[in-house]
Amino acid sequence: MPRLGIIAGGGALPPLLVEAAKASGRDPFVVCIEGAADAALFRGVSNVVAPVAKVGRIVEALKGAACRDLVLAGKLQRPDFRSLVPDLRGLRLLPRLLGAKGDDAILRVVIEDLESEGFKVVGVDDVLADLLAPKGALGRFAPNAQAEADIARGVVVLRALGELDVGQGVTVQDGIVLGIEAAEGTDALLARSKLLAKPGQGGVLVKLKKAGQERRADLPAIGTETVQGVAAAGLAGIAIEAGGSLILDRNAVSRAADEAGLFVVGIAP
């Protein structure tokens, strides 16, 4: 197997990929994006730290490490392109990045540029197949009729937004859309949903892939902290897209959901 390059942002996903690569006998090489990835998580793995704008340096590092397949994984704040200090290759990309509206368009520019150098950008689910959410209830609990209706309402809202490359998630309680996630992240969505939800009256978090979303870079993901956020918000459960979203550490998420009395369900909307 060719060496796997991992361009790593923040969160639990990149270290999981490192472990998965090793377990399958692939040698990982990590590019830690400065300010996003925590390099301390990659001790003992070949890695380099680089600012996101030093695109030439990143490409050279990946070539130097003889990577062929690449994955982009982890959280990355949308950079402020006008305050970056790019290298020459970054500078050449900049006009296309500035013209790209929406996270998806930006990721597509980056992926095209990497592939123009002969790399093959693959999805995290190609490396770690059981990251993908399965269909059906994950733990002991399943959505009741009200939750099913709330999930359906959330799906309609996210679909309408997804066509516009907006909308990562939505919270719905008893037919009322409490909150819609745009650029702020799921944690912030859940924090304000806690203030808006009526206690003990159900409610769901729904996360879907946007229409045409670049699945190699930016699938919706949940982890145990999502379960904890949903529990703290007083909602009844989580619905995510089966085959189109990631569950970071499925067993831990299932356990956390059972302990909190929440459902986590993979849906095929």
Next chain:
Amino acid sequence: MPRLGIIAGGGALPPLLVEAAKASGRDPFVVCIEGAADAALFRGVSNVVAPVAKVGRIVEALKGAACRDLVLAGKLQRPDFRSLVPDLRGLRLLPRLLGAKGDDAILRVVIEDLESEGFKVVGVDDVLADLLAPKGALGRFAPNAQAEADIARGVVVLRALGELDVGQGVTVQDGIVLGIEAAEGTDALLARSKLLAKPGQGGVLVKLKKAGQERRADLPAIGTETVQGVAAAGLAGIAIEAGGSLILDRNAVSRAADEAGLFVVGIAP
């Protein structure tokens, strides 16, 4: 002119309506919704305070005061129907209220019930015509080309959501949707947009009437505190629907916008 009943929630709008009614020679009678309206703002005006669930009591008060025209004005949190203590009339309404999904559907049930008693529910703009946002720039500043593009993007997002009776406002900067307002209110939208916006790079708040929105009860509104929130978020201005949204105290809003260097523009989307 018949007596004007004002069913008052929170905020600056109900007192403005009282003044407008008096100025036009109409005698106002105010029902202060308990927990929402500040009764102290209505000293010197005939008024009564009632919980929102005491629908029978509210109807009797309005009849006793010989009101015929009614306006519903001011902010009201969506009530938790299951923890209300309704009177008999409220109890009869409850099944329809519980079945109503979305703020608009709820307001329509209330308006129908009031009109079944012979009241005529009118819009706040019928009482106070110059509340409606005019077309074009309000103060000294106007949107530049980037702001126009951001407004157009916001309009597309709000239209898609408005069809689903969701989405009161949106913030957009350089083509990126920073935040979408669902149930949390514009102030919360602006507070988080401040954390997401790149400083000094423009950005807009857009507020539109939802498709089919019940204009007699719930038009989008801005006031000087909206201007201050937009300024604090580092955005460049506000676009609202001309003829379909309210500006509370137009002169003060215009002055506040000029002082903050922001545009406020009425658009016909």
